Amino acid sequence: MSILSSLSPRSLAAPESGIVELINYARRRDELLPLWVGEGDLATPEFINRAASAALLSGETFYTWQRGIPELRRALSDYYARHFAVSLTPEHFYVTGSGMQAIVLAVQAITSPGDEMIYLTPAWPNIAAALDIEGARSVGVPLSFEGGRWILDMDRLKSAITAKTRGLFVNTPSNPTGWTATRQDLIDILALARKHDLWIMADEIYALYYYPGGRAPSFLDVMEPGDKVIFVNSFSKNWSMTGWRVGWIVAPPETGQVLENLIQYATSGVAQFMQKGAVAALDEGDDFVRSNIARAARSRDILCDALIATNRVKTLKPDGALYAFLKIDGTTDSRKAAMEIVDRTGVGLAPGTAFGAGGELFMRACFLRDPAQIEIAAERLCDYILSR
Secondary structure, rough: OOOHHHHHHHHHOOOHHHHHHHHHHHHHEEEEEEOOOOOOOOOHHHHHHHHHHHHHHHHHHHHHHOOOOOHHHHHHHHHHHHOOOOOOOHHEEEOOOOOHHHEEEEEEEEOOOOOOEEEEEEOOOOHHHHHHHOEEEEEEOOOEEEEEEEEHHHHOOOOOOOOEEEEEEOOOOOOOOOOOOOOHHHHHHHHHHHHOOOEEEEEEOOOOOOOOOOOOOOHHHHHOOOOOOOEEEEEEOOOOOOOHHHHOEEOOOHHHHHHHHHOOOOOOOHHHHHHHHHHHHHHHHHHHHHHHHHHHHHHHHHHHHHHHHHOOOEEEOOOEEEEHHHHEOOOOHHHHHHHHHHHHEEEEEEHHHHHHOOOOOOEEEEEEOOHHHHHHHHHHHHHHHOOO
16 A cells, blocks of 8 residues: 555545645746735734734743633734624634634534535635535535626525535635625525524635725624624734734634634644734734725725726726636636746736636736735736737
């Protein structure tokens, strides 16, 4: 028996990321403009680094609270009071080693092998992979693409529910499409979950990146006590902390010991000095978040206006999140096209094949970057598109 064949079937079935494949193909190019991953070009701000460094240098390097240090859970409570106008006690919050780990822990808490969880596609691929690796079945329900916009078909969502369905994964604003649920969408999804006794796993990481103004509608606006909703989130996008790998879960306090146990047997908690940096992000970082959002809005306009003006790209400015999800006329293989684009222009786009059903002909560009860089990227892309 070979070494590979002796590994578990689940591990062997874990898919290679279509995004990482392209990054590895072109990572070290000169004059590269990398719009392929969901992060900006700003390093973590100094006030966050300073707090983490001070904690590290003062010896905060021991095992700590597995649910998260009390200061961070209190800071999360205050953050939700400011931005979501809800009163959640620290007992609702659980600190995780990234938003990705928050998703994995929520999957473990909600599903068993053989269960099903529905998610909306095109979608960030990690949710489907997390479900499949855990032995559950990911069931994609495509959004409709009409007039350049993505639309939720509630009848299609209803028809996907079976006796094996345990939950609905809802990412709004969406990666990669920018689809943003309306308040009525959330009411309808919640009613469906109540009717079938399903969990909702709500990924609202981009809630503050909402370009009509304010923040995006949230399940927190429409849910009631007793509703089975678990939120997964991360410090990555708001505070330019992608490399820190710190996230959180918001869940009913009744689940506390279960989630603590799952954290214990995964990582045994997040380093305390990193959590001190996260406290600073929440307590002192609202102005930085606002500047990041303004930067994204400006770059969104630059990129989308230029692409739309070619009359050869199907897309509209997204209401939320950080991505232009674009379809170039004549593209039949987005993976091949993404490699050709990076070869010819030096602009790295994520191929739509990485995002599941409905995304195959599209490409994703992250616009959370210096508007001057986005102008260069837009010019290169438009030259490529018009020369085809």
